[in-house]
Amino acid sequence: MEVLRTDVAIIGGGLGACAAALGAARAGYRVVLTEETHWIGGQLTNQAVPPDEHPWIEDFGATASYRALRNGIRGYYRAHLPLTPVARAEKHLNPGNGWVSRLCHDPRIAVAVLHQMIAPYQLSGKMFVMHPHRPIAAWTHGDRVTGVVVRGLESGRDTLIEASFFIDATPQGELLDLAGVEHVVGAESRADTGEPHAAETADPKDQQAITVCFAMEYLPGEDHTIDKPRQYELWRDYRPPNWPGSLLGWTTSRPETHEPLTRYLFEAEDGRPWWHFRRILDVSNFEQGFAASDISVVNWPQNDYWFGPVCGVDEVEQARNLEAARQLSLSLLYWLQTEAPRPDGGVGYRGLHLRRDVVGGTVDGLAPAPYIRESRRIRAEFTVLEQHIAHPLRPDGPEFFADSVGIGCYRIDLHPRTSGARYLDLGCWPFQIPLGSLLPVRAENLLPGGKNLGVTQITNGAYRVHHVEWNVGEAAGLLAAFCLERKVLPRSVRSRKTLLDDFQSLLRKQGIPLSWPSLSPL
Structure with missing residues (x-):
């Protein structure tokens, strides 16, 4: 079995994975990224979902690198496609003029731009991308993940990836399961979370469409x-x-x-x-x-x-x-x-x-991967609940998180669930992403890189969208790099104020806003 050794291994190639890889590589660390399909980019590309965003996205409310992705997509159209003069002059060009998003675009353009963004790090040897590969096993020692085995879906060959830090950026949180990391799947009960809209009883098979x-x-x-x-x-x-x-x-x-x-x-x-x-x-x-x-x-x-x-x-x-x-x-x-x-x-x-x-020319003509709205979610040091962000429960504003590692905004939007529960659509304040929601309760060197952070089924409805997933992944990649540089564990960054201050300063320098101006709920 081939063995690859790296600083940060990112399993899964979704939007959060790309952001995590860019963050860690910018900091000077070696990254291996694996993806099960032929396209990196997850919901934006192989799941064929144009970005779901908030109304202020053109001006603020996203990281600098996510804004670079959006600008790169528009720039690609302007540089390579025969736009009309009116469309070319449009500052906020919407190639498809779809009403769900201010940037409805072809997924192939997003793939091209993401590869442009990671290409410098690939050429320098800082980043190695493996696809199509999927994780099949994880090796652990105590509270640490020591290695992950991925299998080439075309070659059939297995590769062991050893790393100091692992980031699970798979669509369904597959690495959490393989590594035995404590997690939740499906619906929590109202008794567990205190959320008014939680299910009466917990049900791991009660999942969103x-x-x-x-x-x-x-x-x-x-x-x-x-x-x-x-x-x-x-x-x-x-x-x-x-x-x-x-x-x-x-x-x-x-x-x-x-x-x-x-x-x-x-x-x-x-x-x-x-x-x-x-x-x-x-x-x-x-x-x-x-x-x-x-x-x-x-x-x-x-x-x-x-x-x-x-x-x-x-x-x-x-x-x-x-x-x-x-x-x-x-x-x-x-x-x-x-x-x-x-x-x-x-x-x-x-x-x-x-x-x-x-x-991408699939056999049946459908997207290579299904749009997964809900993943396994880590049991985290801190879990974001409905009562932290839902406007009906907090008329004066959202919960403030002193350990913020980013921001996002979307309505609490749950699609029908396997239990038969119908849509749940609630007003939501612009919110923060607390560092505690990125820290598993036990595992020391595994971080979530997408929808698998410490949220509930209810709050996942707001945290699952493109710009939030990107921010989660970027924060995870930078956290891994920060911990490698300081030789500390992620939970120490949250528990020690001096470390938290330094990490948040790094995030700000990287163009990651940690709080919102005063805004109305969405």
């Missing part, structure tokens, strides 16, 4: 109907409990109120049709003839899969639910092409064309 996204264009007059998915009839005829109609239908549930909401593909009662929701290419932004159609990513309520868990279950159950989630997305596309009622009285849009190239 996952979504297998896909990209499509529309070419009227053409027929791009896919083969009928083998589970099509099952999903076409399914009427979920507490849902306003068939799952494959135009009427869904409004997250804030659970009232019925009807949106068609190109028309909607609220003026926001699904086509514009996560549109990543708006032809009006480009010179005439550049593209035959807009391109829109489908990450809708209709292909949210909440009918079985994928995290913390055996391989057979996980594989069954992942396949069913892919079948649901293919069934939604087939329904859109063949049976979806049109406002003009017709049915189906056969000109919808699955753009498999947008997601």
Whole structure:
């Protein structure tokens, strides 16, 4: 077995992983980063989800390196694509003009920009990226992780990675499980957390919906109907409990109120049709003839899969639910092409064309990885609860964390769960990321690099989005570097004021804001 030795090993290649790798490498330390798919970037790239952000993102509320990523994406469009003069002059260019985000863009552009950001460290030998590789085992000694074995999915060869620090940046917190790090999965009980919206009883299998996204264009007059998915009839005829109609239908549930909401593909009662929701290419932004159609990513309520868990279950159950989630997305596309009622009285849009190239040319045309909203979460020295950040519980403002390592903002947004629980959508204050939420209660040299920090299922609904995951990963990478330099443990940084002051000073110098100005809740 090949053995790699490094300073910081980052297992998983999501957004937090990229930020962690950049942070540690900027500090001068050697980094190995592994990723299970062919694309680094996680939810932004291989899961095909344009960034979910807060209203102030263009001016403040993100780290300098996350802002560099966003600027790099816009810069790539300006440098390499035939934008119209109006679009090119737009300071806050939104390539797709999708209404869910101020930066709806093609995932391939994000992949290119992320590789531009890490390339200097790869060329200098500070960073080594391994993909497609997935973790299969972890070696531990007492409270330390000593090594992680990753397997090449194409070569079949195993590699042992030894490091001083490990960061788990996998979509589901796989390393926490492999290394025996204390963690929570699924729903906590109200008795455990005191959160008003927590479940009555804890249930590790009660998890948020996952979504297998896909990209499509529309070419009227053409027929791009896919083969009928083998589970099509099952999903076409399914009427979920507490849902306003068939799952494959135009009427869904409004997250804030659970009232019925009807949106068609190109028309909607609220003026926001699904086509514009996560549109990543708006032809009006480009010179005439550049593209035959807009391109829109489908990450809708209709292909949210909440009918079985994928995290913390055996391989057979996980594989069954992942396949069913892919079948649901293919069934939604087939329904859109063949049976979806049109406002003009017709049915189906056969000109919808699955753009498999947008997601890397997968066999079925769907995103290489499912959008995972909820991970295993460390049992942390400090866990962020609903009562720390939810506006309804804190009319005067959020909890202030003196050990802040960053900031974020998003509504507490939970999608339907496997228990049958419906949407939970709560107002939330702009919040901080406490250092205590990055520290496992026992493990000394493993840090979370994404959604697996010390939050609950409820507060995960606010901490799971792109800019927060990036900040968590960047703080973890810089924390590992700081501890290597000072020869201290991460928990000492929190418990010793002089160390905490020095670490927070480092974060500020790296362009990581630790507190918000006075803002209204979101």
